[in-house]
Structures are given as C-alpha cells and as structure tokens.
Amino acid sequence: MQSPSKQMRLSVFQRFYIVAVVAFVLGPFLPLVIQSFAFRWAWPDLLPSTWWLERRTYSPVPLAWDYVLSPYSQVGVATINTLFIGFAATLLCLLICLPAARALARDRFRGKRAFEFLLSMPLIVPEAVIGMALLMIYIRLGLAGSYTGVIIAHLIPTIPYMVRMLTSVYLGLAPDYEEQAAILGAGRVRILLRVTLPMLMPGVVAGALFTFLVSSNVFLLTFFLGQGRIVTLPTLLFSKISGGSLDASAAGIALVASLPGIVLFALSERLVREELFVGGLGR
C-alpha cells in the first residue's frame, strides 16, 4: 500500500518517460534549425562543415534564409494568406456557430440527435473524400481557386470543434441574467452585446483560437480547392518537400510554417483555461 503523497510523485520510469516525450517532440527541431543555416552538411558530420553565412557573399543566387526572406520563395505571400484565411474562417465560423450553439444548449427540438450526428461527421469522414468531391461542386459554383472557396471549405473541419466549445459554455450560462436585463428594460441588441457576449467570452476565445489553429494546419482542402492559385504555408512546404528531400531553404520554410501555431498557442495558454479547450475535444 502506498501513501497518497508517494502516489503523487513520479516513478523512475515516468521520469524517464517524460524526458523521452519532450525529446521526441522538441529534439527534431534542433537539426531543423541547424539545417536552415547550413551550406554544406555531408554525412556523417554532426554539424555542417560550411555555414550559409560563409558562402552568401560568393553565391550568385540567394541561399537559405536569403531565399526564404526574398519574394521568390513566396513565404511572405503564403504567411499572409494563411493568416488572412485563418482570420476570415474563424470569424465566419464564429458567426454561424454562435446561434447554433445557443439552440443546441437552450432548446429542445425534434431532430436534435440527428443534427448532433451531422455535426460530428466531418471529424469522422476522411478529408480526402470531401476534398476531391467538393472540387466538382466548387467548379460548378465558380468557387474553385478563390479565397472565398477556400475560406468556406475551412469551415467544414472547424465547425465541429467550434460548436462543441460554444455549446459547453452556453450550457454553463443560465438564461437568468439575460432575463433580468430584459426586465430592467435592455433591448435585444444591448442584451447580446452587454450581457450574453461578455459571459460567453471564454468560450468564444477558446473556440476562435482552436479554429484558427485548425485552419492554419489544413492542407488537403486548400491544396485541392485552391487549385494551386492560393498558396498557404502548409501547401508551400508540401511542394518544397514533396520530392522527399529537405534543403536549407525548405528547413527555413518549415520553421516559418511552425511559427503561427506556436505563437498563437503560447497566447492561448495565457488566455484560455485548459478545460475549455477540452470541453470541445472530449465528448
């Protein structure tokens, strides 16, 4: 029998395990950073024999970070596209999911189970099925290769998470406050802006951050429906490494592609309580 205090401490195995997980997650980034600064890094050297900076003045073409930061690499365009599509998809998703979450949390109606089932389908149906079939519909509607089309497509994988997170916040918010505000003479818009939204804020922030993160990670839908005309960081990196090798500039692009997620995630750790994120995941 163990005492509770002993149970709360890590065993030796768990200690090693946690170190191993951290190494598994973070470890590969070290060679990625080194690779992005390398000029010549042959097997079996553990560090590059020639660095990018040593050669940049002799080279007729831009090398490594010079290339990544130049307009030729399209990194700038891809970053702006990723952020723009992410913001637009998040805003749109929030707008259409707020009322739906309200209905799901507050009302009982026929077909509720069916609707909830429909909501979880995008998580279960493989993305490849959707992407390829959607292209036909998009060509018909004239949406293929347009920003509008890509933004709308990003709603499909994000709606399930957004609705769940918002519904779980709505469930915790009793209608009393809104009723009291109404009794005190506040109008509908005023109630929405001054009472409902502020109380929903934690869920809105969590849902928005998660939606943005999912959207900035989407590859297949952007790649198919953007028709190669809309470059985002995931699609740019994909075309760079699709040959199965990774040069210094591809390593640089991979680092840039990791940044939006990491920055937003660091923000969300400060802004959002974990339970809210989890409210959207674990049900």
Added chain:
Amino acid sequence: MRGDRSRLIVILELAPVALVLGGLFGGAVVLAILQSLGFAPWFGINTFPDFSYFARLWSGEAFWISLGFTLYYAVASTVLALVLALILSLALLKSFTGRRFVKFVYKLPLVIPYAVGIALAILMLGNGGMLSRLAAFAGLIDDPSGFPSILKTHYGWGVIAVYVWKQLPFMTLAIAAVLVGIGRRTQEAASLLGAGPLTIFFRVTLPQIAPGVVTAVLICFAFNIGAFEAPFILGGGYPDTLPVIAWRYFNDADYALQLQGMAAVVSIGLLSGCILLAYLWSYRRFERRIGRD
C-alpha cells in the same frame, strides 16, 4: 406563444451551420458516391448506376495490397499513439518540477502543420539523417546505406512516426481531461483494498476514461486512414495507400479516370465507416457488459 416563436428561431439559428454541413459536406459525400457509380454528365459520362469502376478497382491485386498498407499505417499509429498517450496522461496527473513546461511542450505538435512533421521525419530518419549520423558517430555503421531504411519503404516507420508525433498531444489532451474529471477517489479506494497499480489501471481507471479514449481513437483513426501527405512523401511508392492512389487518378490527364478516383475515395469512406461502426458496436457491448448505458 413561446413555442411557435422559438421553433422558427431555432430553425433560423441552426440554418447556417446546417447549410454548410448539409450542403457542402453532405453534397460532397453524395456527389462522390454518384460519381463513383458512373454519374458525371460534365465529362459527358453518364452510365449511372454502373458498378464497373468499383469492379475494376477491387479486382486488381494491387488494390488489396494498398488497402493493407492503408490499414497498417492507420492502425499501428493509432494504437501506438494511444498507448503512449495513456502513459503520458497518467504521468501528467502527478506534481513535479517543470510540469508547466512539459504540459506546454507536449502539446506543440498539435498546432504545427503535418508538413513540418514530415520535414522533421526526413531530417531525422532518412538514410543521411540525424539518427544515421548518430549511429555512425557511435561506430555502428560506416556508410549511409548501412542504416535501416525507414522512409520511402513499405511498412516503414516514417509515416507512423509522423502520425504519432502529431497525434500524441491530441490523445493525451482528450484523455487527461477525462482523468482529471474522474478524480482520484476510486483509484485510492482500490489501492486501499490492496489492488496493485496494473490492476487499478485496467480495472478501475481505464473503464472510467473509456468514453474519452473512444472519441480520441475515432478521430485519429479516421484522419489516419484518409491522410495523404505523409504516405505520399514518406511512403514506399507503388502500391501506394488508398488516398495516394485516388490522388494519382485525379491528377491524371485522362478525365475519365477521375471516376475511378472517386471509386477509390468512396472505398476509403466505406472502409473507415465499417471499421468505425464495428469499433463503436464493440464499445457498446463493453459498456453494457460493465453495466453502464
């Protein structure tokens, strides 16, 4: 009064989401099925209902090998990620120095695109990669070809490593949430009654966190079976996994092959649907056996 008013409002509130999911998502699914059965008037093809696309696809031996690869990658990485996530989420319950740091770091892959994970795999696991260099440094091999092939080979660990790297945080997050929710009382009670750690885990903890585990497994498995980037870049080439096959049909100059591609895509959907249903069915049985539900 409220009844009539609220019904209209509920419909209006649900309409936008229903339109996107029903119209685009549902429409895409229906269209995929129709096309795989020979309905494509926009290419001048309309032989609906025509099962020859499925017949041609399913009769080739390569298809079944592909199906095997697709399943292998999906099952192996889901199971591996699940086991690793269970161990991690149990460890994270305890208090230790650096817990905040660890809880931040382990979640990072969740927010980083798959393509980055693939880039990391190329860098670490390739024959000229870091692990190979470390092996040379340790004197185990003296030529890059002496390192076992992990990428660009069938049954290679490259694809699985990327999936596990990316999905370990997702699963851990989902499981840890349920673990925190159930508290420690039942485990402590079992411990006081003399149960060992393994018994406690399998007989007390696991049944309680099963719902969270089931959801996380469902989502990860469905993703793995339909994912395309990792097997396309890191896989062994012909015969490819099913999503890669569908992709090749789609990019073929011959338009008519798109219908063949749709048959491949629908096959993926069927496969994943059957497995998920069987999985849910056996979970229901488990629930009923332990007297829940």
